[in-house]
Amino acid sequence: MRRDSRLSGVLHVLLHMAQREGAWTSEEMAKAMDTNPVVIRRIMAGLRDHGYLRSEKGHGGGWTFACDLDKVTLRDIYTALGEPTLLAIGNRTDMPGCVVEAAVNAALGTSFDEAEQFLLARFGVVTLAMLATDVGRRMKAHHPKHKGHKKAHGEHA
Amino acid sequence: MRRDSRLSGVLHVLLHMAQREGAWTSEEMAKAMDTNPVVIRRIMAGLRDHGYLRSEKGHGGGWTFACDLDKVTLRDIYTALGEPTLLAIGNRTDMPGCVVEAAVNAALGTSFDEAEQFLLARFGVVTLAMLATDVGRRMKAHHPKHKGHKKAHGEHA
DNA sequence: TGTCATGTAACGTATCAAGTTACATGAACG
DNA sequence: CGTTCATGTAACTTGATACGTTACATGACA
Numbered sequence: 001m002r003r004d005s006r007l008s009g010v011l012h013v014l015l016h017m018a019q020r021e022g023a024w025t026s027e028e029m030a031k032a033m034d035t036n037p038v039v040i041r042r043i044m045a046g047l048r049d050h051g052y053l054r055s056e057k058g059h060g061g062g063w064t065f066a067c068d069l070d071k072v073t074l075r076d077i078y079t080a081l082g083e084p085t086l087l088a089i090g091n092r093t094d095m096p097g098c099v100v101e102a103a104v105n106a107a108l109g110t111s112f113d114e115a116e117q118f119l120l121a122r123f124g125v126v127t128l129a130m131l132a133t134d135v136g137r138r139m140k141a142h143h144p145k146h147k148g149h150k151k152a153h154g155e156h157a
Numbered sequence: 158m159r160r161d162s163r164l165s166g167v168l169h170v171l172l173h174m175a176q177r178e179g180a181w182t183s184e185e186m187a188k189a190m191d192t193n194p195v196v197i198r199r200i201m202a203g204l205r206d207h208g209y210l211r212s213e214k215g216h217g218g219g220w221t222f223a224c225d226l227d228k229v230t231l232r233d234i235y236t237a238l239g240e241p242t243l244l245a246i247g248n249r250t251d252m253p254g255c256v257v258e259a260a261v262n263a264a265l266g267t268s269f270d271e272a273e274q275f276l277l278a279r280f281g282v283v284t285l286a287m288l289a290t291d292v293g294r295r296m297k298a299h300h301p302k303h304k305g306h307k308k309a310h311g312e313h314a
Numbered sequence: 315t316g317t318c319a320t321g322t323a324a325c326g327t328a329t330c331a332a333g334t335t336a337c338a339t340g341a342a343c344g
Numbered sequence: 345c346g347t348t349c350a351t352g353t354a355a356c357t358t359g360a361t362a363c364g365t366t367a368c369a370t371g372a373c374a
Contacts, residue, residue, distance in 0.1 A: 002360065003247030004331060008265055012249060015257045025350065034252065036333055041351065058341025061350045074264075084331095088245040090160030092169065095191065099299055100172045103292045107231075108165055111279040115272050122268040135260045142256055159329070161362065182319065193364055198320065215372030218319045241362095 004084050009033065010043045010077060011131065018069060018132040023062030043081065050080040069132055074123035086116050161241050166190060167200045167234060168288065175226060175289040180219030200238065207237040226289055231280035243273050 013029050026037035026044075033040065044063060047053045054066040078084075090112060091105045170186050183194035183201075190197065201220060204210045211223040235241075247269060248262045 002242065002331095004245055005247055005249040006331080007246055008248045008261055011261045011265070012255075012258055015261065019257070027350085033249075037351090038334075038353090039332065041353085042332090045352080055351060056341075057339075057349080057351045059343060059349055061341070063351095085160065085245040088161055088242040089164055090162055091165045092162040092190075098169075099295045100176070100292050101169055103288055103295055104165055104168045104172065107283060107288055107291070108168070111276055114279070115276045118275055119268060119272045122271070126264060131260055131264055134264070135257050138256045138260055159362095163362080184319085194320090195322085195365075196363065198322085199363090202321080212320060213372075214318080214320045214370075216318055216374065218372070220320095 003088070006043050006081050006084060007074070007078055009035075009039075010047065010081065011074070011128075013040065013044070014047075014077075014128060015131055015135050017063065017065065018128070019135070023056065023060065023064050025062040029063075046080040046082055047077065050076070052076070052080060069129040070127055072128050074126045074128075074131075075120055077128075078120070078123055086119055087112055160245070163200050163238055163241060164231070164235055166192075166196075167204065167238065168231070168285075170197065170201070171204075171234075171285060172288055172292050174220065174222065175285070176292070180213065180217065180221050182219040186220070203237040203239055204234065207233070209233070209237060226286040227284055229285050231283045231285075231288075232277055234285075235277070235280055243276055244269055 012033060013024075016029065016032050017024050026040040029040045030037040044053060044055070048055050048063075052065070052067045052072055054064050056062065056064075091108055092101065094105065095101045169190060170181075173186065173189050174181050183197040186197045187194040201210060201212070205212050205220075209222070209224045209229055211221050213219065213221075248265055249258065251262065252258045
């Protein structure tokens, strides 16, 4: 477990959802992602709370979109995940009064902040719809004969 | 221990070294950094191996610069530390053949790579000398009366 | 030779994502 | 109804890693 892959994971799930009509169960998603249903529900909970998804219990239950894929950006998803830490490096704890530390923190901190803003800005201009379109393009390139298949027949593995 | 602060820490040490002539012992540095001498030696080892520092044992031993502060950038230091991971988030393990995952990894991966390059580029234009100058500037501003003091009398805390 | 300093291995601690187990809640089917 | 299916969530386990600490070897200088 080196790097937090929740954003990557949840996008993977969402794009799979976009490939098929109807509700998806955590079980199905977990199978497609080679992980555990609880992990799926955990990373999806924030998206439900933010109104991007709906989840229903019981027979025929599962997860469905509650938003327009064209209106939701990767940054929205990132926020819904709880804004996990972006950078793996950072400043030491502030030692108030240490001029040296202040200088180091100022120099590095500015770069860190800018790098984070850079990433968030990138996330902000990519919508789920754009990613879904890219998936479609890649599927065509991969299976030129099946131009519009809808069954998601084991496409994940 | 949330974020890796070795770069921040080693810079802190180096700038303290730049404030005073002569060798610094790990013990002194550890005191200035409120940490353990072994931690200091650990993060400094790479810099010694890369020729930026010299370390000597025994009486009068300790750490001294073996480079021109004007020629060494933060990126050089980062490299000497072993190029620790910069980003805290990343892609899921590749599932070869999954078009969806490929699309996600491509979209996120590009942003991740660019953010890393951005940070490294920033590090590449900042030299140790520039930081040392900034420390001097801050010291003047903080103690306007002592215009050129050299004893580093408890400046750290 | 004794002291001081680095070099390094080994172990302990804290944190956090991810995986797992267990059980409660609630909806739909029979 | 009550059985089945699905989510909701708490609690625990696992793995990785930075940081802290102890212990001891190596080597230099008085």
